């Protein structure tokens with residue numbers, strides 16, 4: 007029943023929904039979709055813990071920008087540690103037919119970028135974990151310094167335990183983060199803390215991902231969408 | 246409990262008995278100021294206790310920390326400045342008849358508003374008195390601020406229990422104080438709100454000194470982890486350095502003492518919470534306060550009045 011109300015546009019037309027939308031919009035900022043400037047290569051980095059959906063999100067964005075916007079997109083993966091990570095990306099690459107470069111070390115990034123210099127957008131996939139956990143963030147930092155991303159999205163799964171959320175932000179905060187990307191929103195019923203996080207850190211939310219379907223389940227974050235999630239939560243949205 | 250510090254405490258108690266802490270200055274008071282155990286006309290160090298989220302244990306910490314400082318031989322005034330939920334009197338089983346509002350309106354002198362607590366602690370309730378300072382004319386204000394100055398001259402510490410959350414009131418206290426203890430618990434929302442509090446303070450031009458206290462922890466390690474977490478976040482995202490003062494364990498004696506309206510430091514002196522708070526008091530008194538406030542030699546209450554009128 008609640009879904010029905012939402013489907014009928016309650017958040018857009020109802021005054022409660024509008025009120026909530028406005029107050030949420032003043033708290034939680036959204037960045038809008040990734041900006042692409044044709045002819046100028048912009049690097050978009052995705053960082054975050056293992057298993058949150060970095061690669062899936064990256065592929066979704068790559069295919070949206072390739073097919074919907076007709077842009078030239080390339081991929082670089084620096085996630086050579088996790089078994090199967092490169093292969094996973096290669097499968098998607100073959101489907102979408104995109105150039106993919108693999109960078110084992112930060113010093114391989116300039117070469118990879120040179121090969122992709124005709125691309126409008128280059129998505130950088132990074133490792134969530136590395137052999138030496140202690141060095142992991144230093145490695146990540148080196149990869150980012152070498153690739154100078156225009157945007158760095160910290161990908162956080164909505165299934166993350168509440169108590170792990172701040173430690174993740176603290177850990178990845180060692181590199182400059184300018185977007186939050188929330189995934190697996192279909193697997194949780196509570197969004198409060200995630201939105202609070204975005205509000206407290208004044209980091210805009212870029213995308214919201216609600217499932218595994220590539221590329222359909224990735225939406226640019228909007229006040230409407232966020233209000234819809236919160237309303238669904240308040241009404242005990244059936245799963 | 247007899248320990249090495251017992252002798253020192255006894256000396257301190259004697260010194261305090263000979264002290265003349267709060268009466269209006271006179272020859273007798275001046276004479277006593279010269280005694281060995283008197284700090285030479287030092288100005289009180291003002292420590293506010295605040296938090297992002299309510300119910301994390303500010304009032305209990307304020308009270309018991311104040312008492313622990315008393316036991317270290319300090320002269321302490323506990324100022325209940327939670328303008329929303331002032332409950333220090335209830336928690337201590339005291340019933341103050343007046344509050345600062347009476348001073349501000351010229352109805353009572355400051356020493357009649359102060360209530361004697363245990364261990365020589367003095368307790369003052371704020372009422373909405375402080376925020377009304379902003380509305381007085383400058384003559385009235387000067388007269389009242391000079392009364393407040395007496396407090397600042399006679400105490401070693403003024404501990405201020407503020408409300409939770411980021412309100413203009415709380416911010417005024419934090420910015421006017423020498424330092425503030427930001428209390429949190431390990432709970433995710435409490436520590437996120439603690440970060441939020443730190444963030445708001447960091448955006449002010451005035452540099453406040455903030456220290457973290459993690460309350461209701463399972464063990465010291467959980468306290469350390471949480472203290473380190475918030476310190477790291479403040480460093481990385483706000484470029485702000487915080488101290489981690491320490492933690493207080495979750496302890497059933499606390500709520501027991503709340504029900505009994507007696508501070509746990511007195512009724513359960515050997516409880517984990519009492520021991521932790523005593524450690525915090527020791528650490529607090531071992532750290533130096535800021536060498537004066539940047540810019541001027543102004544006083545806490547006048548700074549406060551200024552913040553309320555801005």
Ligand SMILES: Nc1ncnc2c1ncn2[C@@H]1O[C@H](COP(=O)(O)OP(=O)(O)O)[C@@H](O)[C@H]1O
Pocket residue numbers: 296298299300301302303304305306409460461462493494495496497499500503518
């Ligand atoms: N260290 C502790 N261990 C167990 N319970 C605690 C502890 N500190 C606080 N509490 C509980 O939390 C309640 C709220 O504490 P209080 O000091 O009134 O919080 P605040 O002033 O921040 O609102 C207390 O009544 C007590 O039951």
Ligand SMILES: [Mg+2]
Pocket residue numbers: 303304305327330332406
């Ligand atoms: Mg309180």
